[in-house]
Amino acid sequence: MLERMIRDVLFSLVPHFLSLLFAFAVMLWIRWQLAGLVLLTVALYALTMVSSNKRIITLNRETRKMWEEAWGHMWDVVNNIKSVKANTNEEFEIERIKANFDRCYSKEKEAEDLRNRIKTYEHVIFGGGSVITMSLGALMLRWGMLDAGGLFSFLGYIHLAYTPFSRLAHNWRFVLEGVVVEERVANFSAEAEEDYINGEDIVVSGDIELRSVSFGYSQIGSQVIKNINLIINEGETVAFVGESGVGKTTLIDLISRYYDPTEGEITIGGINIKNWTLKSLRSQIAIVPQDVSLFNDTIKLNIAYGDIEKMSDNIVIEGAAKASYAHNFITSKRFVEGYNQLVGEKGIKLSAGQKQRVAIARALVRNPKILILDEATSALDSESEMYVQQALEVLIKSRTTLIIAHRLSTVKKADKIVVLHDGEVAEVGKHEELIAQDGIYKKLIDLQSFQE
Structure with a gap:
């Protein structure tokens, strides 16, 4: 997970960020009014992502906890298998294990459904923003405020702006989900170790x-x-x-x-x-x-x-x-x-x-x-x-x-x-x-x- 995070996120961060800056700079130069509309679209998408990411992180934490509890219960049953058999509770434990894992899969599905909704939000916001921008651009073309070459160039740079921003948002969500995975390791690593070094070697003697x-x-x-x-x-x-x-x-x-x-x-x-x-x-x-x-x-x-x-x-x-x-x-x-x-x-x-x-x-x-x-x-x-x-x-x-x-x-x-x-x-x-x-x-x- 950490290796993939470094490879897919950090190495692509600079190119995407530079592409985004370049696209906005050119769009501002072509027509600042249209560039402002694109910026509003990006801001709306960013707000939607922040809200959705918070929910995804919460779901991921809940899912991790549920998986830990499910596997912990299964391990407990295995360790006490004689008690299970002695009390003829095999069916009861099988149902409990199935119920635990069903809850885990349901929570995983809930998180996956939210990811799919985020993709839908992305298409709606960017698609709607593009349509509104093109409509305003067509009006400016009709009013003589913009020539055809400038409009088509602007539309090309919209795509150049939306694509890296979408990738940056995706990578940020990937980082946040990766942090949840690594939290357990970080918490474990943060546990204080017993100090076996400091102190004196003394022979037990006395009361x-x-x-x-x-x-x-x-x-x-x-x-x-x-x-x-x-x-x-x-x-x-x-x-x-x-x-x-x-x-x-x-x-x-x-x-x-x-x-x-x-x-x-x-x-x-x-x-x-x-x-x-x-x-x-x-x-x-x-x-x-x-x-x-x-x-x-x-x-x-x-x-x-x-x-x-x-x-x-x-x-x-x-x-x-x-x-x-x-x-x-x-x-x-x-x-x-x-x-x-x-x-x-x-x-x-x-x-x-x-x-x-x-x-x-x-x-x-x-x-x-x-x-x-x-x-x-x-x-x-x-x-x-x-x-x-x-x-x-x-x-x-x-x-x-x-x-x-x-x-x-x-x-x-x-x-x-x-x-x-x-x-x-x-x-x-x-x-x-x-x-x-x-x-x-x-x-x-x-x-x-x-x-x-």
Whole structure:
């Protein structure tokens, strides 16, 4: 699109513009009254084009958005095809997809119809202007104000003026439509990149401290995290609990610097994490999420991904797999290729518990100073949870560990439990202490049927 814009528009701009100026100069010299009439015709056409182009640009933006939504919905259906089939909603989704694309084609047709109307306007305005100009020229010829040679020359220059002006208007519309196409690329390119250069390479050591930390996802939106003051001692296991949407995951993301606080600061060992390079900070943090993301590659690569430089170190990889209770299933008869077995897209060939153990092995390979467990056992069955809990106990040793969890079996062993409510720290203490307080934590335990 950009190449065509440069070739067809910029290279033809000067010749068309010079032809237009030359034609008007000659027409003014032949007869300024007729030239004024031609100029009025061109001005009327220009006003019509400005109004029509605004509508075309609006239609193009709407069409682009509709195409994005249609393809986005189709991709969503493909990703959730098992749910579609399990609920026998194939016909429903087919109709929705057809309706989405029908709306797109209707909007495209509306834009094309407007382009055709613009061509009609062009013929009517220029044709009508030519007829009026010729009529006035014929009268001037009859009145002796203009000779026949001058009239025919003038009519020739009318065509010389209308043609380049029409091409300039067409090229301008093409540029405007091209801008709409390039807007997405421009907006994407304008997104601020994370700064991996500035800062210091620092080894994580010392307590994590949140000092009056607040955060909101937009400047005008409400705050998700509100004035949190908290100290997490080095080597301590801290569990964050609370209802959905109170800011547990957001708080963890702030420590990993996926976002920066809108107010306050976070320090590790007394040093503001904004003073660290992102690579230095994140290379010392490992995350075991609830929804593990695995690459469509070998089990070996997915484990080694915690520290890709150890990809060729089979001893480290197997050691991590054994410590995470993953070695046995990796070397079972089902996985004939062992560590070189492909796990499928998003790890589809592995169960939820197996994927969690691979993720824990990945974290062990990374050997982090700070470990984050984001509801790592909430979606597992009892047997899988038992293996994962045993693996987590190995992983947690001698590390500062931050846990987002609902299961009491994970929470009760924490050195400190932080209860979040409405984006604020509501309670802090050990399991027994919070139960005795009979506050929010106790209510959460009762509501979620946590049992010891």
